[in-house]
Amino acid sequence: VRCGMPEVVLAEGKEPEAFAEIMLAQVKAAGRCVATRLSPEHLDALRARLPPDVRMEHREAARAVILSTGDEPVPPRGGTVAILTAGTSDIPVAEEARLIAEEMGCEVRTAYDVGVAGIHRLFSALKDLIPADVFIVAAGREGTLPAIVAGLVDRPVIGVPVSTGYGYMGGGEAALASMLQSCSVLAVVNIDAGFTAGAFAAQVAHGGRRE
Amino acid sequence: VRCGMPEVVLAEGKEPEAFAEIMLAQVKAAGRCVATRLSPEHLDALRARLPPDVRMEHREAARAVILSTGDEPVPPRGGTVAILTAGTSDIPVAEEARLIAEEMGCEVRTAYDVGVAGIHRLFSALKDLIPADVFIVAAGREGTLPAIVAGLVDRPVIGVPVSTGYGYMGGGEAALASMLQSCSVLAVVNIDAGFTAGAFAAQVAHGGRRE
Amino acid sequence: VRCGMPEVVLAEGKEPEAFAEIMLAQVKAAGRCVATRLSPEHLDALRARLPPDVRMEHREAARAVILSTGDEPVPPRGGTVAILTAGTSDIPVAEEARLIAEEMGCEVRTAYDVGVAGIHRLFSALKDLIPADVFIVAAGREGTLPAIVAGLVDRPVIGVPVSTGYGYMGGGEAALASMLQSCSVLAVVNIDAGFTAGAFAAQVAHGGRRE
Amino acid sequence: VRCGMPEVVLAEGKEPEAFAEIMLAQVKAAGRCVATRLSPEHLDALRARLPPDVRMEHREAARAVILSTGDEPVPPRGGTVAILTAGTSDIPVAEEARLIAEEMGCEVRTAYDVGVAGIHRLFSALKDLIPADVFIVAAGREGTLPAIVAGLVDRPVIGVPVSTGYGYMGGGEAALASMLQSCSVLAVVNIDAGFTAGAFAAQVAHGGRRE
Amino acid sequence: VRCGMPEVVLAEGKEPEAFAEIMLAQVKAAGRCVATRLSPEHLDALRARLPPDVRMEHREAARAVILSTGDEPVPPRGGTVAILTAGTSDIPVAEEARLIAEEMGCEVRTAYDVGVAGIHRLFSALKDLIPADVFIVAAGREGTLPAIVAGLVDRPVIGVPVSTGYGYMGGGEAALASMLQSCSVLAVVNIDAGFTAGAFAAQVAHGGRRE
Amino acid sequence: VRCGMPEVVLAEGKEPEAFAEIMLAQVKAAGRCVATRLSPEHLDALRARLPPDVRMEHREAARAVILSTGDEPVPPRGGTVAILTAGTSDIPVAEEARLIAEEMGCEVRTAYDVGVAGIHRLFSALKDLIPADVFIVAAGREGTLPAIVAGLVDRPVIGVPVSTGYGYMGGGEAALASMLQSCSVLAVVNIDAGFTAGAFAAQVAHGGRRE
Amino acid sequence: VRCGMPEVVLAEGKEPEAFAEIMLAQVKAAGRCVATRLSPEHLDALRARLPPDVRMEHREAARAVILSTGDEPVPPRGGTVAILTAGTSDIPVAEEARLIAEEMGCEVRTAYDVGVAGIHRLFSALKDLIPADVFIVAAGREGTLPAIVAGLVDRPVIGVPVSTGYGYMGGGEAALASMLQSCSVLAVVNIDAGFTAGAFAAQVAHGGRRE
Amino acid sequence: VRCGMPEVVLAEGKEPEAFAEIMLAQVKAAGRCVATRLSPEHLDALRARLPPDVRMEHREAARAVILSTGDEPVPPRGGTVAILTAGTSDIPVAEEARLIAEEMGCEVRTAYDVGVAGIHRLFSALKDLIPADVFIVAAGREGTLPAIVAGLVDRPVIGVPVSTGYGYMGGGEAALASMLQSCSVLAVVNIDAGFTAGAFAAQVAHGGRRE
Numbered sequence A, B, C, D, E, F, G, H: 001v002r003c004g005m006p007e008v009v010l011a012e013g014k015e016p017e018a019f020a021e022i023m024l025a026q027v028k029a030a031g032r033c034v035a036t037r038l039s040p041e042h043l044d045a046l047r048a049r050l051p052p053d054v055r056m057e058h059r060e061a062a063r064a065v066i067l068s069t070g071d072e073p074v075p076p077r078g079g080t081v082a083i084l085t086a087g088t089s090d091i092p093v094a095e096e097a098r099l100i101a102e103e104m105g106c107e108v109r110t111a112y113d114v115g116v117a118g119i120h121r122l123f124s125a126l127k128d129l130i131p132a133d134v135f136i137v138a139a140g141r142e143g144t145l146p147a148i149v150a151g152l153v154d155r156p157v158i159g160v161p162v163s164t165g166y167g168y169m170g171g172g173e174a175a176l177a178s179m180l181q182s183c184s185v186l187a188v189v190n191i192d193a194g195f196t197a198g199a200f201a202a203q204v205a206h207g208g209r210r211e
């Protein structure tokens, strides 16, 4: 395990059978292993090959799966990550970020779909999240929410563009562009990059608490 | 004069001498004529050829000039246009829009640099502008302000991307993209297109008041 | 209901089941609710969950559906919106715009497929539409029609690029570009953005008639 | 001389001194030689080296120069090329096309700035040009004029996008895109490619009249 | 029939049923009518509705269909069009061009797949095609063939980029770019635009032979 | 002062005189104020208007200036930021980040030009920087260094693309792209965005140490 | 066979039946022939038409097929090509390169999936490959591996971007850009262009050993 | 000196004074050092600081300079590189490649401006170059020449796109695209990347001749 991060396999773009072999080899070697961006075919291939001593947890909302050989949960390392989404379509990306941050021993608090329902819902959501060490904010289309949150909190805010929106600069491109051009202080990850957002946020949240 | 719009000449891209000739021919024919996006060279060429019976008004902030042969002001046609800008760099584009809307007989009210100073300044600015028939909102970098205004008022909001911002999708490109992708109800004109925004807004503001 | 606009749910990109739940929650809360850009799967999911006291109207040409709990029609607010299309492929986008404008209490008049049949058909179509307060013009490929209409009428014209055309800058990109670069006075919405065009036009058409 | 075309040197991008040497070598070898897209520095370098037996004709409007050792004019080969421009900024590109077509022995008729002054001016311009074998139409910004002309004449129409227009897809990009996407029958050359348009049109105009 | 061109319907992007209705209405009105870019569904819809007095000719290689009410062939108008392709994947686009040129009364000669087999095969192909009035050259990937042909013949050459090639600037984009940047004298149509190439070439080939 | 950040004015794009007025107003109001991306003209305008009671510190390497009315240094808030650059051209962007992080009360340690001199120089540089809470890594051209650093340290790494490199995707575009696509865990800011990188890093470095 | 290269047919984009005919004609003429980028449909069409005297070898990992009429293996021409991949998704492209290099008579050594497992695995892989005359390095996402290898070996390194990675500049675009911008000495082929990489490497490996 | 390559400093983008210091430090350390892409200001700064014991050779055509402390020439390592250009504007890039290949101990033969003067001039040029181990071919605009050369020689061909050409995909972009899409076997470097082409070619030319 490099740098305290979980073993994470990107299923997308891999042949289902090859993918399953890689996963089983990794869980053997490391005791625990995560895969993201799974298709149903990836899941089937994994299920068909799963040995009795490997536990498999399917996180549907995150399009992810966790394999483990033991029963011990992830050891807590301290630090809290807040995750917000602008709409409901952004939730899978947010859930991927959450899974990774939890695998890295952080506490995660979420407030989803707070972008369209007016500023009041956002204010009350932020109240619950304020003790967080770092904020992840996922948004599609024009991607405004991260900049608004960054204007309201003192802690670092990571913007995650999400691949929604049709027409010119749809598919998350306008969201990425507006986050990079923002007058607010934001750091950004690639479109739909829930894994990177979650792992980076966990590194921030760990703070002085070294392994 | 087509469709009640003023004669407007785009100076940019024209040879100064040729530009001056065109302007003088138009003011002769129409009695009044406007030029936008002038360089100092355009201005010099115009000054050097100005006959004594033509009045020239230089609107520096709008990078524009008005030529007229008579003294009568533009006849009012009714309708009020509100123009807001996010920052100070957006003001020249806003002033170009204002000039055109005024030339088309509208009353114009402005509130500049209301994007960065916090939501309170925006609220108090909007209070003064609320009776307007239509809003023009100019913004560069990530171009968020038009969508925020559109969420607060019932009248149509026209977004004008402004060519500020460096790096990826700078020069107004991110602003254009985020306005086109906005969940708010916005219509958009091209980057720096103050003329189009002003003329379109005046058409909206005229409402039932036909010529 | 924000700003006198109908509740509109964008079906595209939402899981059919989640989509149906959102719709039913909204129609409960607001009495009336619209969804646009539906797939057959979205429609099936909605039909399978529809309670007896909710009325469902399927507008196939607009790829939209209206849910309502009562029988009262939309209260008229005044104002007339004219909608033109260049070809037959532009009609679904035009119908989406029409649905929204009608939901916002406007009268809508349409003239479809008037771009290719010669200027005479356009002239006679415009004669019927002239009393309109605002024009929506949908066009794909090179997207010329909005600029032509804007040269012929005094009222504001909103260009809607439509995702037709193959090859370089196909899929509505050339249409968007030529509308933004147009010498005519046009405001523009994103490619295929019938919803935004309809809602913006209704705001223009409402004019002084405040809620 | 390849394929009956004049020797044409593209000055832009060449060191003035090297450019002048190339020109003088070519006029020595071929008796006649043209250069396009000259800067004042290119012109100065040429003037400083011009031998007494070489005639130099500066075509300022075309940003071009013609060198020749003899006095015979270009021998006529028959065929008429019509050249139209939408605005005044398109004239240098049109003049470059004209120069090349004339060098290739064609008669050229022009009608400049007929795009903005209403359809009547275009109609009356076309009446004079109708006997032409081929039409070149230069237009910037949204580049609509070539498609309109193509709808009115039976002969081939070549669209030349011109690098005018600011903002998104300015500099001739929108014009190129809309000409390529046009429903009208158009062939297109690159942005500002007056040379290519003129030479191609001359080839069309030559028709059966082989050298 | 506008400008002596056949009625041509673009099937792609139209609902099969609506498409069939449009075709039958046009053949009724004009006696003859062509459709291009058909899917099998378009063909089925047409077959299912075909009245006994309408003849239907399916040109599979051109992905096109011709409907006619009478038996008279297209009247010849004179002029010869040569069509070349670089590879075998370019043939459908070439066949679409051929169909249109023949419908416009031209003789068509073809030489397909002459781009890869060495310059000798091209030379011998050109020998057969030389009397042609105009050349259409279709090529994908880097799109070099049109420029080579233009260097060898005196008549006008129209480049047609074809949507082949994977990776960066695949799908015909590199071919379009290299044809537009070519030092040879070429006019260009959009990617896969066989219809436009065929109709433009026929206009050239008609030469002085007016209808 | 919003969110514990210094008042920072972006000089670029502002008229020198207007810029100087804004700066003097801000230093009056806030006691301290920073400007970045200054031209010599901005500096001159500031010098010409500087009142005797305002201290001006010119940070040439950062293209920045600090105005202050008092003599107290920035109060330390704890936290250490490490800043690395791949080459020497990246130093101005790194210095802008350093200035902002110091203004926000952080200790900053730097290691410049460690990308090209072999991995050994990087290793020894990292040894000195290891106690840092967060790393900023600035790199142009292909932008590889941030990913390498992220593979070697446990703390969060912020990639800053720098506008160097000519040709395709030069000017920082390839660097931005490769940082966003990186398999390493990186958060990214826009090209040349030293201000954003410094402010974000300071927020991370503050950790639990709230104001 | 041109230039000692095998006959290679690109199956992608060809109709299965036409593809099979082309293959059989080529194997008849040349005795041996390769096809790459096959779909299952291409394979079926080939199998259905395979005459008894033609041997068919299916290289699944390379998505390729080899037809031959005789039994003699490819004659060795000397030279060794090393092929590395960063991940497992890059293997099909690497295998296509390997097949071509072997068909051109080179020895090939491979080390796959050496990009993510830490620098040690790369070092030990390189030790086995060091005697190679040339290196092919295939990598997706940010495409860093070729530059790292080029920094470690004296022989030429060819970068092959692979179409993996989602979001902005995914699909191999970031990899292509970073290889072209690399400070290391790299030559590059198009995204997924295993054929070109393999053939170019074989030409390098042949060195002085002319046919 | 890494991997037998000369110390090469990219002057472009460096402050003249800082550049001169770097150069002098490198020549002290390594005895010899090269700089490319120099402006006159870089050259002046170097001249002003040149100590008497450092020799400076200005290669104007390559926009480069060589500093050395001793008098020994570069030791020959064997291997011949052929460099061709399509036009005269490509020569500076070719000269930069030549300088690097010579610094790496190769013999270089050149044939410039062989792209436009007909295939015969190319054939006779190739005859002189044939014994070369590797070919560099520089070309701008549509960038066809490298593919033609690759079709005529057995040795590896490296394409160098050059930043000439105006309009769409000018500045070397079309040349890069067409080289990457080429059906011929080509490896490519970035636009204007003479240094990379020369160094890569030298590595190929060294062949088995290890240091």
Ligand SMILES: Nc1ncnc2c1ncn2[C@@H]1O[C@H](COP(=O)(O)O)[C@@H](O)[C@H]1O
Pocket (backbone or CB within 6 Å): A087, A088, A089, A116, B183, B184, C007, C008, C009, C010, C011, C036, C037, C193, C194, C195, C196
């Ligand atoms: N067809 C449509 N095009 C653009 N925006 C829409 C469309 N339909 C709904 N919206 C808006 O998109 C936003 C997000 O929608 P939802 O995800 O349904 O909450 C809401 O503000 C909707 O009003």
Ligand SMILES: Nc1ncnc2c1ncn2[C@@H]1O[C@H](COP(=O)(O)O)[C@@H](O)[C@H]1O
Pocket (backbone or CB within 6 Å): D007, D008, D009, D010, D011, D036, D037, D193, D194, D195, D196, E183, E184, H087, H088, H089, H116
């Ligand atoms: N204005 C122009 N636009 C496009 N091509 C040109 C122009 N002027 C010359 N050319 C052509 O560009 C090619 C290279 O020109 P040169 O560099 O002058 O040898 C030749 O084939 C010229 O005929």
Ligand SMILES: Nc1ncnc2c1ncn2[C@@H]1O[C@H](COP(=O)(O)O)[C@@H](O)[C@H]1O
Pocket (backbone or CB within 6 Å): C087, C088, C116, D183, D184, E007, E008, E009, E010, E011, E035, E036, E037, E193, E194, E195, E196
């Ligand atoms: N394959 C094609 N490519 C380009 N344009 C076409 C094609 N087929 C038909 N067209 C033209 O496209 C325009 C719109 O076609 P339609 O929508 O069928 O009326 C008409 O002017 C047709 O002549």
Ligand SMILES: Nc1ncnc2c1ncn2[C@@H]1O[C@H](COP(=O)(O)O)[C@@H](O)[C@H]1O
Pocket (backbone or CB within 6 Å): A183, A184, B087, B088, B089, B116, F007, F008, F009, F010, F011, F036, F037, F193, F194, F195, F196
């Ligand atoms: N170098 C910089 N890069 C990015 N943003 C900046 C920079 N300098 C100042 N800003 C911010 O840009 C916004 C607009 O600045 P101003 O126009 O100075 O009010 C403010 O929020 C500043 O904090």
Ligand SMILES: [Mg+2]
Pocket (backbone or CB within 6 Å): A149, A150, A151, A152, A153, A154, A155, A185, F003
């Ligand atoms: Mg904040």
Ligand SMILES: [Mg+2]
Pocket (backbone or CB within 6 Å): B149, B150, B151, B152, B153, B154, B155, B185, C003
């Ligand atoms: Mg509103």
Ligand SMILES: [Mg+2]
Pocket (backbone or CB within 6 Å): B003, C149, C150, C151, C152, C153, C154, C155, C185
């Ligand atoms: Mg109008």
Ligand SMILES: [Mg+2]
Pocket (backbone or CB within 6 Å): D149, D150, D151, D152, D153, D154, D155, D185, E003
């Ligand atoms: Mg016509």
Ligand SMILES: [Mg+2]
Pocket (backbone or CB within 6 Å): D003, E149, E150, E151, E152, E153, E154, E155, E185
């Ligand atoms: Mg020719």
Ligand SMILES: [Mg+2]
Pocket (backbone or CB within 6 Å): A003, F149, F150, F151, F152, F153, F154, F155, F185
């Ligand atoms: Mg790390």
Ligand SMILES: [Mg+2]
Pocket (backbone or CB within 6 Å): G149, G150, G151, G152, G153, G154, G155, G185, H003
């Ligand atoms: Mg190396």
Ligand SMILES: [Mg+2]
Pocket (backbone or CB within 6 Å): G003, H149, H150, H151, H152, H153, H154, H155, H185
């Ligand atoms: Mg070869």
